Amino acid sequence: MTHTCTRQTDLQELIGSEGWEGQRLLFHYGPLAQAMKGGEELILENSGALSAFTLAKLAFMRGALFIDDTSEQIQPHAGFRLTLR
Numbered sequence: 001m002t003h004t005c006t007r008q009t010d011l012q013e014l015i016g017s018e019g020w021e022g023q024r025l026l027f028h029y030g031p032l033a034q035a036m037k038g039g040e041e042l043i044l045e046n047s048g049a050l051s052a053f054t055l056a057k058l059a060f061m062r063g064a065l066f067i068d069d070t071s072e073q074i075q076p077h078a079g080f081r082l083t084l085r
Helices: 011-015 031-038 052-061
Strands: 002-004 016-021 024-029 041-045 065-067 072-074 081-084
Parallel strands (some): 002 041, 041 081
Antiparallel strands (some): 065 072
16 A cells, blocks of 8 residues: 655544534544554655654554544554555
C-alpha cells in the first residue's frame, strides 16, 4: 500500500478518524492502521514532508498502535513493514 505525504499529513490521517455515515458515527482506518492489521507494507511517499514530531511518533508506533477512539490495540501482523521514501 502506498500513501503520499504532504506537509499537512498528520497522525490522524495515517491512523484514521471517526466520521459520520448517515446517522452512525464510524471509525475509518487510515493507511497505517490498515497496513498493520493486514500485515502489508506501507510505503510513505514524500516522507520528507512529514514533521519531526510525526516521524518520531511513527518510529514509536511500529511495535503497537492504540486507537483511543475505538479503545483498540493493534499489534502489527507478520509482514508489516513501513518504508519511508
